[in-house]
Amino acid sequence: GQNIDQPTEMTATEGAIVQINCTYQTSGFNGLFWYQQHAGEAPTFLSYNVLDGLEEKGRFSSFLSRSKGYSYLLLKELQMKDSASYLCALTGGGADGLTFGKGTHLIIQP
């Protein structure tokens, strides 16, 4: 099976940088996704890591370390619209669906 842990809630300031961590235990997986979800809306894709290292995409970056069972999502130049839940998810490892963590609710303050 797969087990994913993320902090439940984080607070950050507009214009600042925040790092959202995700740790996991799994017997195997193909890759790790990060999704953003605003309340009551559909999750939207942010990033995908299959190899160790950093993937940068505009204000968002994601990092993966397979040996440490660890990933993080880095958000720079925070905007009020970044207030949302951020979901870490694994793909593969016996189930073809994405296995999601419970998500981190990020609150951006002025």
Place this chain on the structure above:
Amino acid sequence: DSGVTQTPKHLITATGQRVTLRCSPRSGDLSVYWYQQSLDQGLQFLIQYYNGEERAKGNILERFSAQQFPDLHSELNLSSLELGDSALYFCASSVMSGQENTEAFFGQGTRLTVV
């Protein structure tokens, strides 16, 4: 707009009833996934279909069933509904079966309320 269409957007029904949720995947996507999201749980994977065939099963109750039709749209059937089945039900689609690096695109969800 992700290109994935789910109907209806909202559904209110009584305990013991049966409902059908519908999903049309993005054009060209062969895989359809169903997820349940309740307030105290994250997104829970229910089931996946790939090109008409069941591909993977997650935490799906026996009261729930799904199918994917030749035109690739999918339906999720929920029967003998209980209060605890109240949740957001999402459908997602992707091009491949899921083993490869393929992003899943989510529909806007169906909010089911069981009263």
